Each structure stands twice: as structure tokens, then as C-alpha cells.
Amino acid sequence: xxxxxxxxxxxxxxxxxxGGFAPLGSRHSAWIAFAAVLAVWQCVCSLGWISDxxxxxxxxxxxxxxxxxxTGEIWPHLYASAIRIGGGWAIGTIAGLAVGxxxxxxxxARAVGLPMVSALFPIPKxxxxxxxxxxxxxxxxxxxxxxxxxxFFPTVIAVYSGVDSVPRxxxxxxxxxxxxTHAIIWKVILPGAMPSILAGFRISASTALLLVVSAxxxxxxxxxxxxxxxxxxxxxxxxxLAGVLILSLFGLAIGRGISALERRxxxxx
Amino acid sequence: xxxxxxxxxxxxxPLAVLRDISFRVGPGEIVALVGPSGCGKxxxxxxxxxxxxxxxxxxxxVGPAPQDSFxxxxxxxxxxxxxxxxxxxxNVAFALEHLRLKATERQAIVADVLQRTGLSEFAHSYPKQLxxxxxxxxxxxxxxxxxxxxxxxxxxxxALDAQTRDLLTEDFLRLMSGNRLSAVFVTHNxxxxxxxxxxxxxxxxxxxxxxxxxxxxxxxxxxxPLYIAEHQRALWSLIRDxxxxxxxxxxxx
Numbered sequence: 001x002x003x004x005x006x007x008x009x010x011x012x013x014x015x016x017x018x019g020g021f022a023p024l025g026s027r028h029s030a031w032i033a034f035a036a037v038l039a040v041w042q043c044v045c046s047l048g049w050i051s052d053x054x055x056x057x058x059x060x061x062x063x064x065x066x067x068x069x070x071t072g073e074i075w076p077h078l079y080a081s082a083i084r085i086g087g088g089w090a091i092g093t094i095a096g097l098a099v100g101x102x103x104x105x106x107x108x109a110r111a112v113g114l115p116m117v118s119a120l121f122p123i124p125k126x127x128x129x130x131x132x133x134x135x136x137x138x139x140x141x142x143x144x145x146x147x148x149x150x151x152f153f154p155t156v157i158a159v160y161s162g163v164d165s166v167p168r169x170x171x172x173x174x175x176x177x178x179x180x181t182h183a184i185i186w187k188v189i190l191p192g193a194m195p196s197i198l199a200g201f202r203i204s205a206s207t208a209l210l211l212v213v214s215a216x217x218x219x220x221x222x223x224x225x226x227x228x229x230x231x232x233x234x235x236x237x238x239x240x241l242a243g244v245l246i247l248s249l250f251g252l253a254i255g256r257g258i259s260a261l262e263r264r265x266x267x268x269x
Numbered sequence: 270x271x272x273x274x275x276x277x278x279x280x281x282x283p284l285a286v287l288r289d290i291s292f293r294v295g296p297g298e299i300v301a302l303v304g305p306s307g308c309g310k311x312x313x314x315x316x317x318x319x320x321x322x323x324x325x326x327x328x329x330x331v332g333p334a335p336q337d338s339f340x341x342x343x344x345x346x347x348x349x350x351x352x353x354x355x356x357x358x359x360n361v362a363f364a365l366e367h368l369r370l371k372a373t374e375r376q377a378i379v380a381d382v383l384q385r386t387g388l389s390e391f392a393h394s395y396p397k398q399l400x401x402x403x404x405x406x407x408x409x410x411x412x413x414x415x416x417x418x419x420x421x422x423x424x425x426x427x428a429l430d431a432q433t434r435d436l437l438t439e440d441f442l443r444l445m446s447g448n449r450l451s452a453v454f455v456t457h458n459x460x461x462x463x464x465x466x467x468x469x470x471x472x473x474x475x476x477x478x479x480x481x482x483x484x485x486x487x488x489x490x491x492x493x494p495l496y497i498a499e500h501q502r503a504l505w506s507l508i509r510d511x512x513x514x515x516x517x518x519x520x521x522x
Contacts, residue, residue: 192352
């Protein structure tokens with residue numbers, strides 16, 4: 001039975017104090033905002049308020065991009081960049097996984113590796129390209145090495161901190177069932193470190209993209225970076241922006257790939 | 270199989286933790302370890318289960334381990350220690366995967382323990398989808414899967430709410446009854462110790478020594494609330510002063 005408030009004085013209302021701080025995403029508004037920006041941009045260009053030379057219209061960029069694809073002019077550039085990113089990222093990631101895992105698991109590796117990685121991580125890797133060109137020549141190797149170096153350090157840190165953050169009680173649990181060491185690494189430590197490893201992949205992939213463009217702008221004849229730089233030198237802003245658009249799509253595709261990996265391996269979260 | 274804990278001493282650096290701890294756990298017996306907070310109960314359990322190395326003393330068993338036991342001394346953890354990326358069935362199977370068992374045999378064992386712990390319909394759920402009580406059931410199912418002789422339980426019910434704890438305690442007693450299984454469990458809950466244990470090892474504050482080993486003569490299934498309450502009070506009177514001292518020590522630190 002509920003209590004009756006009958007004879008009591010009217011209660012003072014307690015003001016609502018909660019709410020807020022819980023922003024929600026909305027797919028539709030993002031698309032609408034994006035379309036609005038494109039529409040304004042197109043209007044500004046069509047009305048001739050800004051010269052085509054400084055800012056080509058979205059439709060113009062789309063047309064140029066289509067032509068680059070139809071004539072096949074863009075493919076060698078895209079191919080060259082993809083090979084450099086793929087090679088550099090794979091080498092940097094494999095090395096980073098091995099070193100990060102060793103630092104997460106073994107005292108000596110951690111004692112030696114941690115100060116070294118901390119000291120070398122902040123160096124902008126693109127600054128090492130001239131040195132790497134000196135050592136490895138102007139060809140592909142120096143560019144791939146630059147990307148690999150740039151990928152290596154964030155991967156090491158992500159893997160190391162991921163392994164370090166795996167709850168020790170899970171490892172003790174596995175030991176209490178006499179699970180062999182290699183199985184503990186494979187079935188407990190690596191899956192436990194996976195969120196951090198995949199977050200590291202996201203960072204290292206964007207670093208790889210940044211470095212490939214920079215390296216191609218410094219010393220290459222093919223590649224999206226070289227294509228963008230050349231278009232800038234010739235004041236072909238429509239081609240330049242088409243190149244930038246391709247880079248954005250490239251970055252977006254990599255991001256999608258990593259999101260797919262996260263859906264596959266981090267479903268449990 | 271009988272467990273013999275003999276003369277265990279342990280230090281954490283300069284801090285003396287355990288001193289000359291000796292007791293036995295007979296077949297089918299449940300022994301509770303109680304004592305003031307921070308006295309080293311969990312450390313002692315880790316030493317018994319081979320997860321920590323004592324400074325001195327030995328842990329041994331007398332009598333042969335049954336042939337079908339895959340892991341005679343098996344832990345049940347306070348925080349469940351489940352792999353969050355594995356389903357319930359796969360968490361249970363984890364304890365068996367490194368053994369030379371056929372896949373069908375392994376699946377049969379998993380299905381059997383899930384059924385015994387009332388988890389069959391949650392076999393494909395993930396730990397985050399389960400309540401605390403169900404998670405600890407998974408921890409118990411995983412321990413039972415390796416057919417242990419002695420369960421080592423570190424505050425197995427302390428992370429659960431009171432009602433769930435009562436339910437799991439009943440289930441635990443049912444699993445233990447008519448079984449050769451023994452258990453050593455650490456607890457802060459003296460009522461739990463008086464209800465579940467055949468003997469209670471009462472430890473002093475740090476450095477922990479055995480203060481008393483209390484034997485509860487009435488069988489576990491036949492204990493009346495009054496009997497449990499009396500023994501709970503007796504245990505509390507044994508550790509109350511020590512607990513007060515230990516509490517002050519913690520504050521001083």
C-alpha cells in the first residue's frame with residue numbers, strides 16, 4: 001500500500017540535475033552536413049566567386065578523377081604507393097610485433113628496449129630519409145625503410161603496452177591449469193593485447209600514409225605523393241585535389257579494413 | 270589423496286608474511302582459511318597451488334592422484350579469471366585444450382560440467398553477457414572439467430551479492446556432497462566458513478601463524494542456523510582483537 005500525502009504540506013519539487021554529457025552519433029546528419037559543404041563549395045565555384053585555379057569545384061575534381069581512372073594515368077602512381085605502403089607497413093609491423101612482444105614478456109628485452117624506443121620514437125622519421133637514401137640509394141628501399149621505421153615504433157609501443165596490460169590473473173589462471181607457455185602467449189596474451197595492437201595498427205597505418213606521401217614528394221617520379229607535387233608545380237589544382245581525394249579514399253579504405261579486423265577480433269568487447 | 274602443508278614460511282621483501290604454517294586436508298574435506306585482512310591467506314593459497322614459491326616449508330600430497338584427474342590441485346578465482354573473448358563453453362574447454370584429448374571427448378566433458386553447473390543454455394554466451402554469479406559458475410565449471418582432487422578457492426563468493434552468494438553456496442555444497450573432492454578456501458566471511466568448512470584454520474595477523482584449527486563436527490548438510498551462528502561467533506572472538514590491530518596497521522601505513 002502506498003503512503004498517502006493527504007495532510008502533508010505540498011512537497012517542494014526536486015530540480016532535475018542530471019542529463020547531458022552523453023553525445024550521440026547520427027549517420028544522417030553527418031551525410032547532410034557533408035552534402036551541404038559540397039553544395040556551398042560548388043555554388044561558390046559556379047558563381048565565379050573563387051577562381052578555378054585556386055579552388056576547382058567538386059564537380060570538376062570528380063570529372064578529373066574519372067578521367068585519371070578512365071585513361072589509366074593514375075594506376076601506376078597508385079600501384080607504386082600501394083607497394084611502398086604495403087612493404088613498409090608489413091616490415092615495420094612484423095618487426096614491431098616481435099620487439100613489442102619481447103618487451104612485454106622478457107625483463108632483459110624490456111630493460112634494453114624501453115629506453116631505446118622512448119628515445120627514438122619522437123624522431124620525425126621523414127627527417128631520416130636523406131640518411132636512408134645515402135645508405136640505401138634513391139630507389140624503393142629507402143622509401144620502404146622510412147615507412148617501416150615510422151610504423152615500427154608505434155607498433156612496438158602498442159604491442160608492449162597491450163601485453164603489459166593483460167591482467168596477470170588470467171596468466172596465473174592459465175598457469176594453474178598447466179597450460180604451456182607458448183599456448184599462454186597465443187591464447188591469453190595475444191588476444192588480451194589485441195585491442196591495443198589494433199589501435200596501434202590504426203596509428204601506424206596513418207603514419208605510413210603520411211610518410212609515403214612525404215617520401216614520394218622528396219624523391220620519386222611515381223606515386224600519389226609525386227603526382228600531387230607535380231600537379232602543384234604545374235598549377236593543375238584540379239589534378240592536385242583529385243590526388244588528395246585519392247589519398248583520402250586510400251586512408252578511408254585502410255581505416256575500414258582495420259574496423260573490419262576490430263569487428264572480427266574484438267567482438268567480445 | 271591428502272594434502273599436507275608443512276612449515277610454510279614466506280616474506281615479501283623485508284615484510285614477514287607467513288610463519289610455520291602446517292595443516293592437513295583429508296579426502297573429501299573442506300578447510301577454510303580465515304584471518305585478519307592482509308594476513309597472507311591468499312598468498313598461502315597461491316603457495317599451496319604452486320603459483321608462488323615459499324621461503325621455506327613444503328607442500329605435498331599423500332596417496333596417489335586418481336588416474337582420471339587432469340589437474341589434481343585446481344584453483345577457483347575470486348575475480349573468476351575468465352577469458353572475455355571466449356564463450357562460456359570455450360572458457361571451460363580452455364583448461365582441457367593442452368591435454369591429449371580427442372575433440373569429441375573434450376566436448377563431452379565440457380557439456381557434462383556445463384550441465385552439472387546449470388550453464389548448458391549459456392554455452393555460447395560471452396562472460397560480459399553473464400551476471401557475476403553465472404561467471405563464477407563458469408569458473409567452477411572450468412575447475413570441475415579437469416576432475417580435480419582438491420579445489421583451491423580464493424574468496425570464491427566474495428565478489429557476488431548476498432543473494433547470489435547464498436545460491437552459489439548451496440550449489441557448491443551440492444557439488445561437494447557425495448564427492449571425493451576436497452577444498453581449501455580463503456574467506457573473510459566467517460558465516461560462510463562456519464557453514465561450509467569441516468575445519469577452519471584461523472590465522473593470526475601478519476606475520477601469520479596458525480592461531481587455532483577449529484573442527485566443526487556436525488556434517489555440512491545437517492548444520493542448523495544456530496550451530497552456524499555459534500561457530501561464527503566463536504571464530505569472530507578468535508580474530509576480533511587481531512582484526513582491530515590489523516586495521517590500525519593498515520591505517521598507519
